[in-house]
Amino acid sequence: MEFALTEIQQMVLETAHSFADNELLPNAAATDKTGQFPAKSVKTLAELGFLGMAVDEKWGGAGFDNLSYAIAMEEISRGCASTGVIMSVNNSLVCDPIKKFGNDEQKKKFLKPLAQGKRLGCFALSEPGSGSDAAGMRTTAILDGDHYVINGTKNWITSGKEADVCVLIAHSDPSERHKGISAFIVDRNETPYGIGKVEDKLGIKGSSTTSLVFENVRVPAANRLGAEGMGFKVAMSTLDGGRIGIAAQALGIARIAFEEALAYSRERSAFGKVIGDFGAIREMLADMATEIDAARLLIWRAAVGKDRGENFGKHSAMAKLYASEMSARVCHKALQIHGGYGYVKEYNAERHVRDARITEIYEGTSEIQRLVIARATQVAFAKAQG
Amino acid sequence: MDFALDETQQMIRDSVRSFVSGQVREPAMKWNEGHGDANAALKELGGLGLLGILAPENAGGAGLDVATLILSLIELATGDAGLAAMVAHHNGPALGHLLDADFSDKKLLSRFASGDALLCRATDEGQAHLDSATVETTATQQPDGGWQVSGSKRLVPLGTLASHAIVSAKTLGGADIHLLVDLSAPGVSRQASASLVGLSTCDLADLTLSEVQVPAAMTVGSSSRAVALGRLTTAAIALGVTRAALAAGVTYTLERKQFGKPIARFQPMQWQTADSATELEAAELLTYRAAWQLSTGDARDFAVEKAAVFAMEAAQRVADRALQMHGGYGYTEDFPVERHFRDAATLRLLTDGPDLQRVVIAKGLAQAV
Numbered sequence: 207m208e209f210a211l212t213e214i215q216q217m218v219l220e221t222a223h224s225f226a227d228n229e230l231l232p233n234a235a236a237t238d239k240t241g242q243f244p245a246k247s248v249k250t251l252a253e254l255g256f257l258g259m260a261v262d263e264k265w266g267g268a269g270f271d272n273l274s275y276a277i278a279m280e281e282i283s284r285g286c287a288s289t290g291v292i293m294s295v296n297n298s299l300v301c302d303p304i305k306k307f308g309n310d311e312q313k314k315k316f317l318k319p320l321a322q323g324k325r326l327g328c329f330a331l332s333e334p335g336s337g338s339d340a341a342g343m344r345t346t347a348i349l350d351g352d353h354y355v356i357n358g359t360k361n362w363i364t365s366g367k368e369a370d371v372c373v374l375i376a377h378s379d380p381s382e383r384h385k386g387i388s389a390f391i392v393d394r395n396e397t398p399y400g401i402g403k404v405e406d407k408l409g410i411k412g413s414s415t416t417s418l419v420f421e422n423v424r425v426p427a428a429n430r431l432g433a434e435g436m437g438f439k440v441a442m443s444t445l446d447g448g449r450i451g452i453a454a455q456a457l458g459i460a461r462i463a464f465e466e467a468l469a470y471s472r473e474r475s476a477f478g479k480v481i482g483d484f485g486a487i488r489e490m491l492a493d494m495a496t497e498i499d500a501a502r503l504l505i506w507r508a509a510v511g512k513d514r515g516e517n518f519g520k521h522s523a524m525a526k527l528y529a530s531e532m533s534a535r536v537c538h539k540a541l542q543i544h545g546g547y548g549y550v551k552e553y554n555a556e557r558h559v560r561d562a563r564i565t566e567i568y569e570g571t572s573e574i575q576r577l578v579i580a581r582a583t584q585v586a587f588a589k590a591q592g
Numbered sequence: 593m594d595f596a597l598d599e600t601q602q603m604i605r606d607s608v609r610s611f612v613s614g615q616v617r618e619p620a621m622k623w624n625e626g627h628g629d630a631n632a633a634l635k636e637l638g639g640l641g642l643l644g645i646l647a648p649e650n651a652g653g654a655g656l657d658v659a660t661l662i663l664s665l666i667e668l669a670t671g672d673a674g675l676a677a678m679v680a681h682h683n684g685p686a687l688g689h690l691l692d693a694d695f696s697d698k699k700l701l702s703r704f705a706s707g708d709a710l711l712c713r714a715t716d717e718g719q720a721h722l723d724s725a726t727v728e729t730t731a732t733q734q735p736d737g738g739w740q741v742s743g744s745k746r747l748v749p750l751g752t753l754a755s756h757a758i759v760s761a762k763t764l765g766g767a768d769i770h771l772l773v774d775l776s777a778p779g780v781s782r783q784a785s786a787s788l789v790g791l792s793t794c795d796l797a798d799l800t801l802s803e804v805q806v807p808a809a810m811t812v813g814s815s816s817r818a819v820a821l822g823r824l825t826t827a828a829i830a831l832g833v834t835r836a837a838l839a840a841g842v843t844y845t846l847e848r849k850q851f852g853k854p855i856a857r858f859q860p861m862q863w864q865t866a867d868s869a870t871e872l873e874a875a876e877l878l879t880y881r882a883a884w885q886l887s888t889g890d891a892r893d894f895a896v897e898k899a900a901v902f903a904m905e906a907a908q909r910v911a912d913r914a915l916q917m918h919g920g921y922g923y924t925e926d927f928p929v930e931r932h933f934r935d936a937a938t939l940r941l942l943t944d945g946p947d948l949q950r951v952v953i954a955k956g957l958a959q960a961v
């Protein structure tokens with residue numbers, strides 16, 4: 207049992223923290239207002255090696271462990287939640303599956319530039335008619351000679367507008383459900399697909415969310431990621447890891463909301479004393495601080511599990527469930543502590559509420575996390591009983 | 593960052609675990625009334641070295657770290673929280689205080705560490721624990737340098753079984769002082785406390801001290817660690833209760849059938865399972881982190897208080913859900929879940945309640961701004 211960070215992890219923390227303080231925090235409100243992709247910040251992420259954190263240096267990555275990734279994700283999202291999700295998707299949903307399931311050719315062609323930040327990735331699983339029930343997808347990828355012909359529409363795709371590499375999940379055998387699903391790497395430059403509707407969202411406005419339209423897009427068979435029929439497994443194992451990133455994003459948003467609320471509680475006075483000395487405000491702040499720590503430990507537990515090659519799916523579901531709901535609670539309280547000022551854009555409290563809310567939905571809703579955790583827990587107890 | 597137990601921790605945890613399944617879990621169903629029943633188990637635990645966990649080996653103890661103490665208590669509390677509360681009190685706030693304060697009477701120390709004698713720490717007078725200004729027990733210095741102590745303490749764990757108590761008092765000058773009082777000395781009377789809703793097997797007594805003479809050598813230095821150990825060992829007991837309640841609840845849902853299938857298949861049961869499992873995991877991690885801090889130095893960033901608040905409250909939520917999972921059967925004494933429910937509700941008696949711990953956390957946060 208040991209709860210200390212290594213020197214490298216500490217360095218990652220400090221680097222990410224000061225980048226957030228100097229570059230992200232001052233611009234986060236403007237990013238929210240304009241809805242513009244934070245291109246300059248993403249460029250810096252690339253320079254820091256934060257777009258392929260847990261990818262080997264051989265493949266253009268920074269060679270950090272997943273705990274370092276979780277630490278950086280928290281700090282970056284503390285600075286800007288939009289930048290956080292762009293970073294999370296590129297690391298967890300694009301680099302990670304290519305690292306795990308890709309062959310050397312694919313790693314050379316795609317993983318390397320993605321990890322270096324020369325290209326940007328997106329992950330396309332959800333569709334207009336299928337979200338939680340991912341296997342209900344309708345997009346098809348039918349083998350025709352040495353190409354797969356892709357038809358269908360993917361929905362809600364983070365970085366869809368800017369990304370030029372897409373990890374796509376589709377039915378190569380529409381007569382099967384899970385077993386008929388395969389994964390592909392689609393190069394938007396070589397085999398262009400259409401960008402459909404760009405969503406106007408509640409929060410994380412600097413990150414684009416678009417539909418992707420595939421009409422007879424012919425993707426080389428060499429771009430299939432993993433064996434045919436393995437796509438559902440690729441998607442689920444990818445999301446197991448992705449949940450660590452999103453949990454850390456939720457935690458980062460909670461951190462900044464808490465820090466601002468704590469500072470405000472020491473400045474604002476009412477009834478002749480600072481509001482932070484009222485029992486009710488104290489109680490909120492103490493709970494916020496406690497739950498933030500609880501979430502961080504759950505996230506670190508999952509990240510270390512991933513680093514050690516353990517079966518970490520239950521832990522990442524717990525981390526994601528707890529951190530996202532914690533973040534919603536903390537941001538709600540942070541707004542409350544600001545009173546009327548929390549409801550207007552002069553302060554950031556209302557933005558944090560909006561940004562935090564998405565973390566309970568994407569990469570598996572809270573309901574889906576509960577299903578995963580309940581199943582794992584029930585199986586463990588059933589086994590223990592024999 | 594390493595969440596795994598080391599070899600010693602694992603070994604001790606496993607041995608306590610097998611002690612609990614052999615000698616605690618079943619009998620505890622009948623221990624519900626009267627702590628007398630758990631005393632034999634307490635003696636055996638002394639034999640296993642579990643009454644001097646933190647004391648160095650040359651002082652007759654096991655020389656283990658705070659994390660190992662916490663792990664042992666969690667296991668014990670899965671079997672019986674009241675028994676665990678006694679072991680926690682002796683090892684943590686009581687003996688932990690003497691060790692931290694470098695108490696000089698090594699012979700006496702080794703009697704406690706070996707479990708030959710039990711030790712308690714008497715602080716509660718019915719006022720806020722956090723506020724030592726409210727201590728009304730007085731210590732008046734005598735011509736020979738010794739002290740004469742008068743006052744009363746309530747809800748002292750091990751109050752009737754212990755041979756000695758560390759008593760907090762105020763001197764005439766208003767200074768805080770701790771004295772190691774021989775509970776067989778003239779002027780000491782002890783009476784079992786009013787029975788509580790939970791932790792029924794835990795020996796709790798109210799002490800009255802009238803003009804009790806205490807030799808100067810029995811003066812004990814102050815110890816902030818004693819308070820931290822009190823809070824953290826309570827978190828450990830809460831964790832044991834949480835674990836037992838979760839196990840009872842989930843196991844029941846796997847067995848009980850309604851509408852032709854195990855109720856475990858219904859989403860409301862699954863939701864409660866998921867929330868309880870997640871909260872247990874979070875409470876464990878907070879507690880382990882604090883234990884690791886205390887094992888390697890002093891606690892930081894209110895890690896102990898955060899663990900205590902979270903674990904105590906999680907225990908209540910998880911026990912409540914587990915009872916609900918049992919339906920009407922949860923309300924009967926045929927299943928252990930009603931005991932877990934009562935124990936969870938009583939934990940705050942062993943240390944400062946969650947509200948007070950929040951004040952400690954919040955004051956610290958404000959200072960750091």
Ligand SMILES: Cc1cc2nc3c(=O)[nH]c(=O)nc-3n(C[C@H](O)[C@H](O)[C@H](O)COP(=O)(O)OP(=O)(O)OC[C@H]3O[C@@H](n4cnc5c(N)ncnc54)[C@H](O)[C@@H]3O)c2cc1C
Nearest residue numbers: 329330331332336337338362363364415568569570571573
């Ligand atoms: C901003 C944003 C970015 C996104 N980015 C991406 C991306 O990059 N790539 C991608 O592939 N997807 C992305 N998504 C999609 C996201 O993952 C889905 O929205 C999510 O998985 C939920 O699917 P759904 O919206 O279809 O809701 P549904 O699945 O229709 O769910 C509706 C409600 O029913 C509940 N529900 C569903 N099934 C069950 C069940 N079995 N038991 C209990 N309750 C259930 C859900 O929890 C939810 O509350 C993004 C979404 C948003 C909003």
